Amino acid sequence: MTTANVFFWFVAGLLPLSAMAFLFASKKAEKLEVQFGRLQSRPGFFGWYAVIKLASPALLVGLVCSILNMIGWIHVPGEMLLATAFALGAGSLWLGLKHVKHDFRARQPVEKTMQMMLFIAAIISVLTTVGIVFSVLFESIRFFNIVPLWDFLTGTTWNPDTAFLIGSGMAEGGAVPEFGSLPIFAGTFMITIIAMMVAVPVGLFAAIYMSEYASDGLRTALKPTLEILAGIPTVVYGFFAAITISPLVVNIAESFGLHADFTNALAPGLIMGIMIIPFISSLSDDVIRAVPQPMRDASLALGMTRSETIRHIVLPAAMPGIVAAFLLAMSRAIGETMIVVMAAGLRPNLTANPLEGVTTVTVKIVEALTGDQEFDSAFTLAAFALGLVLLVITLCLNIASSIVVRKFRQRYE
Amino acid sequence: MNITPRLKRRYRADRRFKFYGMAAIAFALSFLAFFFIDIIGKAMxxxxxxxxxxxxxxxxxxxxxxxxxxxxxxxxxxxxxxxxxxxxxxxxxxxxxxxxxxxxxxxxxxxxxxxxxxxxxxxxxxxxxxxxxxxxxxxxxxxxxARFFSHGDSKMAENAGILAAAIGSILVLLITIAVAVPIGVMTAVYLEEFAPDNRFTQAIEVNINNLAAIPSILYGLLGLAIFINVMGVPRSSALAGGLTLALMTLPVIIISTRAALRSVPESIRDAAYGLGASNLQVVMHHVLPLAFPGILTGSIIGLAQAMGETAPLLIVGMMAYIPEAPSSILDATTVLPAQVYTWSSESIRAFEERTAAGILVLLTVLLSLNGFAVWLRSRTQKTW
Known part of the structure; x- marks a missing residue:
């Protein structure tokens, strides 16, 4: 029996059993209600009580067995697992039905169980974080055992191909793989800066216009329209950047007599900037509107023009929120993958010229993990090390932005 | 002292400032128009x-x-x-x-x-x-x-279609819904209605906000390391992709569900308590039904986002060549965005228009999902 089959029969067996348990117990409780008058718990609670009694031992058995299988200590045959689980379930169902008496308080255990399930659900989000941190951390530690951390962070040559050759025993004499990630980070930051140079002025002025000048009707139409920009899948932007914008950039550069690569940094940067406009405009719009109206009124009453009020009163007051939006947008740009995978280059390049091809952290992660490489080669482990750095950077940006937002809230609420 | 020229200058600056705002909006809107015209023109x-x-x-x-x-x-x-x-x-x-x-x-x-x-x-x-x-x-x-809609991927450009990818997308989305929506709603109910206000609860809240901002590709690394390498889920299967996307969508659903729960007025809860309802009964019988439209809207938006996601799916291997629709969630599967990505890297000219056509289908589905969510929100929005 395959795992999938066992799982299917497990669920297919448990569901009708549970339905039966619910039906029997609640019917029994209804009869008791006729006999003894209104019970402490509604009959439905007796039903759920029986279901919990039935399902929990079976689920426990299933869980323990699957964990054992996963670790690989004992392989429990599927048939045995099913038989044990259902036998236990039937036994405890019988016990649960016996508990259904007129003076039994079924509601308390049911509510306890429900609360526990809710709590477990909440824990899953914590486990996700732990999972992300550990999955990148463990492989990164293995990587840093091969390549020193300092070399990784400060080296200026990224040449891992020889690692692959050594792994397959074909290394030519003297070739040493180099994992200097500086050119990769330089590329990431160049594209991010280009994106921010597009997104910040456009997003900020759009937010100012929407919150200070536009009528309510116009604003409710504009905001969702701008948010379409954030809803377009990044793979679509990537295609657009690679097929439409990159050749455009090359042509324009040539008309100025400049040479541009087809994988230039400008095209993905521009498109990424457009993608994050809504992040900046929506968040900034919210904080600008949160600035108290009396501040504007006071400034206007003193004879300031509208734009002077915005520049000298509203924007400084909203600045923390705008900075938070800026940081969030930046973390989005750094972690963005598909646009750069499709439109930026593969070759790490330490340059300041946006018309040359550069590569980014996310491109290198995708490159390392989508090939047919051995999972333990230094080449694939490097992807996890890059992922770790990416995680640390974005986490710092997020935390910084949430601290700034909290400061802003405290000031006006 | 002559005030008038300075005043004129100030008014000019004022008009200029307003113009910048309009220009920013115009830039974004005209990009949007250019983008859609370009994609539609390439796809037709x-x-x-x-x-x-x-x-x-x-x-x-x-x-x-x-x-x-x-x-x-x-x-x-x-x-x-x-x-x-x-x-x-x-x-x-x-x-x-x-x-x-x-x-x-x-x-x-x-x-x-x-x-x-x-x-x-x-x-x-x-x-x-x-x-x-x-x-x-x-x-x-x-x-x-018609082949474009009735066939899967093919090495022969004239025969390549999106059917396999579309079915793959639906499978992955179903898994994402089955995992992310119950867990997300339950988490939100716990945090909003049951959790004691202590440090642990605050830590969970901070954690969820951070999860929402983690780059999606890191969820791919998680899926690869945990689901595939530790739990043994087959690589490039709908199950691996669906679970990965579920974890990615979870924070979005939690945050929107919490907002929906918070918008249910306290008086409803008080009235239910007053009639002797228990904590759980208040939530199940009164708060959740009232918050349901909000939860639905948030879930649809989160799932639309998951449906357009590519990066984490590439990492869990969903960029394989899949000519036939998958028959189970453990089979190798591809999804619409991943199909778009594979086609976009083909050099044959006929694939370019198919890429654009795939994009058009994807955008139509996503925009109608989002539009439906917005419509739902405007229809069911209640002012208490």
Whole structure:
């Protein structure tokens, strides 16, 4: 029996059993209600009580067995697992039905169980974080055992191909793989800066216009329209950047007599900037509107023009929120993958010229993990090390932005 | 002191400032318009496909070599995907043996691109005059490209379609819904209605906000390390992709569900408590039903986002060549965005318009999902 089959029969067996348990117990409780008058718990609670009694031992058995299988200590045959689980379930169902008496308080255990399930659900989000941190951390530690951390962070040559050759025993004499990630980070930051140079002025002025000048009707139409920009899948932007914008950039550069690569940094940067406009405009719009109206009124009453009020009163007051939006947008740009995978280059390049091809952290992660490489080669482990750095950077940006937002809230609420 | 010139300057600055705002909006909107026009313009040709009328000879030899069914001069013009169906047709209709019939066959992508007048069509010079003449005589026809919707991926551009990817997307989305929505709603209910206000609860809240901002590719690393390497879920299966996307969507659903729960007024809870309802009954019977439209809206938006996501799915291996729709959640699967990505890296010209057409389908689905969510929100929004 395959795992999938066992799982299917497990669920297919448990569901009708549970339905039966619910039906029997609640019917029994209804009869008791006729006999003894209104019970402490509604009959439905007796039903759920029986279901919990039935399902929990079976689920426990299933869980323990699957964990054992996963670790690989004992392989429990599927048939045995099913038989044990259902036998236990039937036994405890019988016990649960016996508990259904007129003076039994079924509601308390049911509510306890429900609360526990809710709590477990909440824990899953914590486990996700732990999972992300550990999955990148463990492989990164293995990587840093091969390549020193300092070399990784400060080296200026990224040449891992020889690692692959050594792994397959074909290394030519003297070739040493180099994992200097500086050119990769330089590329990431160049594209991010280009994106921010597009997104910040456009997003900020759009937010100012929407919150200070536009009528309510116009604003409710504009905001969702701008948010379409954030809803377009990044793979679509990537295609657009690679097929439409990159050749455009090359042509324009040539008309100025400049040479541009087809994988230039400008095209993905521009498109990424457009993608994050809504992040900046929506968040900034919210904080600008949160600035108290009396501040504007006071400034206007003193004879300031509208734009002077915005520049000298509203924007400084909203600045923390705008900075938070800026940081969030930046973390989005750094972690963005598909646009750069499709439109930026593969070759790490330490340059300041946006018309040359550069590569980014996310491109290198995708490159390392989508090939047919051995999972333990230094080449694939490097992807996890890059992922770790990416995680640390974005986490710092997020935390910084949430601290700034909290400061802003405290000031006006 | 003369105030007027300075005042004029200030007013000019004022008008300029307003103009910048309008220019920013105009820039974003015109990009949007340019983008859609460009994508639609690139996609439209893909919905037409050239068909070519050829004499097909059903000889016994085609069982071994289907190329022999048509004259040599046509072989380059007809799609192999049509020719390889001929032996099966003969098997099903043995009475055709030895006959020659005029048949409409799928034309090769080179003919198709040449007739559409695209650059890089790749049709050899010696065939061009012949193809033009056939087109003028009506032996080559442009028809609606139904294959694009009824076939999976193919190495032959003229035969490639989105069906397998669309079914894969639906499978992955179903898994994401089954995992992310219950867990997300339960988490939100716990945090909003049950959790004591202590440090642990605050830590969970901070953690969820951080999760929402983690780059999606890191969820791919998580899926690869935990689901595939530790739990043994098959690589590039719908299950691996669906679970990865579920974890990614979870924070979005939690945050929107919490907002929906918070918008249910306290008086409803108080009234229910006053009638003797327990904590759980208040939530299940009163708060959740009232918050349901908000939860639905948030979930749809989160799922639309998951449906357009590519990066984490590439990492869990969902960029394989999948010509057939997957039959189970453990089979190798591809999804619409991943199909778009694979096609976009093909060098054959006919794939470019298919990429754009795939994008158009994807965008239509996503925008209608989002539009539906917005409509739902505006319809069900209650002011208490």
């Amino acid at each position: 040709p893909a919905f037409e496909q050239a068909y070519i009328e050829v004499p097909v000879t059903y000889s016994a030899a085609i069982k071994d070599n289907y190329n022999k069914a048509i004259p040599r001069s046509y072989r380059y013009l007809v799609s192999k995907s049509y020719l390889r169906t001929l032996p099966y047709e003969l098997e099903a209709h043995p009475e055709l043996l030895g006959q020659t019939k005029q048949r409409w066959a799928l034309a090769s992508h080179r003919v198709d691109q040449y007739i559409k007048g695209h650059q890089g069509h790749g049709l050899k010079k010696k065939y061009r005059g012949h193809v033009t003449a056939m087109y003028d005589d009506g032996h080559i026809e442009m028809r609606f490209n």
